[in-house]
Amino acid sequence: MAIILGPNRYGKAETRLVRVTRDGETHHLKDLNVSTSLSGAMEAVHLTGDNTAVLPTDTQKNTVYAFARKHGVDQIEDFALLLARHFTTSQPAVHHARVEIEEYAWDRVPVTGHSFTRRGGEVRTCVVHHDRDGRVSVVSGLKDLVLLNTTGSEFHGYAVDEYTTLPPATDRVLATAVHARWRHAGDTPSYGDSYARVRERLVEAFAGTHSLSLQQTLYAMGERALADCPEICEVRLVLPNRHHVAVDLSPFGLDNDNEVFNAADRPYGLIEGAVLRDDAPGPGFAWE
Numbered sequence: 437m438a439i440i441l442g443p444n445r446y447g448k449a450e451t452r453l454v455r456v457t458r459d460g461e462t463h464h465l466k467d468l469n470v471s472t473s474l475s476g477a478m479e480a481v482h483l484t485g486d487n488t489a490v491l492p493t494d495t496q497k498n499t500v501y502a503f504a505r506k507h508g509v510d511q512i513e514d515f516a517l518l519l520a521r522h523f524t525t526s527q528p529a530v531h532h533a534r535v536e537i538e539e540y541a542w543d544r545v546p547v548t549g550h551s552f553t554r555r556g557g558e559v560r561t562c563v564v565h566h567d568r569d570g571r572v573s574v575v576s577g578l579k580d581l582v583l584l585n586t587t588g589s590e591f592h593g594y595a596v597d598e599y600t601t602l603p604p605a606t607d608r609v610l611a612t613a614v615h616a617r618w619r620h621a622g623d624t625p626s627y628g629d630s631y632a633r634v635r636e637r638l639v640e641a642f643a644g645t646h647s648l649s650l651q652q653t654l655y656a657m658g659e660r661a662l663a664d665c666p667e668i669c670e671v672r673l674v675l676p677n678r679h680h681v682a683v684d685l686s687p688f689g690l691d692n693d694n695e696v697f698n699a700a701d702r703p704y705g706l707i708e709g710a711v712l713r714d715d716a717p718g719p720g721f722a723w724e
């Protein structure tokens with residue numbers, strides 16, 4: 437009996453690529469999850485540890501980002517074909533390339549040319565209390581409302597110590613998945629209308645605020661909702677800062693003027709805060 441190597445392949449899974457294309461004030465956004473997988477004459481690496489035929493998975497990831505910069509991204513099928521063809525024609529040992537791409541759809545927020553909401557996934561929530569003394573509280577909310585601005589966000593002037601490496605940003609992508617809850621002050625005539633109005637104000641404030649920090653955006657969102665929705669008296673927001681890090685393409689002779697990003701999923705900043713009217717009644721058990 438002999439032991440032999442069976443089918444095998446290797447690659448980089450889930451390279452998160454965000455490509456921004458700017459057409460004056462109107463920006464276009466492509467948000468992709470790209471997985472590459474190569475196979476071919478890979479006996480030596482498995483059997484003897486000879487890596488000669490192995491194009492590193494790190495290189496595959498870099499190629500995704502570099503190609504996004506060089507060729508742009510339109511239809512995902514075209515982009516996948518471009519990558520797959522590149523791997524099979526440039527590496528003699530690679531006989532087969534599999535490229536899988538998921539595309540996440542974004543809708544424009546009409547307030548600016550650079551603000552987007554991610555389609556799908558948003559959840560409406562509520563928590564109601566009612567006790568035997570007739571005390572009632574209603575907290576409405578939403579979660580997983582994903583918002584993104586491709587410009588209009590800065591972060592600098594922060595405290596610096598011997599562990600600080602973050603470079604100051606004067607033009608960054610700002611993205612978050614909003615978790616918002618708001619407390620009703622009394623009887624709200626239509627929770628449906630109220631929900632639609634609060635949601636719209638949160639989105640408008642995110643889009644319309646030139647942000648110096650996500651903390652400032654958080655306050656602006658709460659403030660806008662409270663200013664335009666008298667039926668509510670307190671807004672609590674939890675905003676993860678979904679960092680988009682511009683990829684360094686200089687090793688490949690390419691510039692990157694804020695166009696190609698790694699959409700990192702963790703770790704992420706987590707910004708939390710409450711915004712309320714100064715005459716808001718006590719919350720009672722609303723937040724329990």
Ligand SMILES: O=c1[nH]c(=O)c2[nH]c(=O)[nH]c2[nH]1
Nearest residue numbers: 591602648649650651677705
């Ligand atoms: O908007 C931000 N607020 C922070 O507190 C922070 N910290 C950080 O590293 N990046 C950011 N961005």
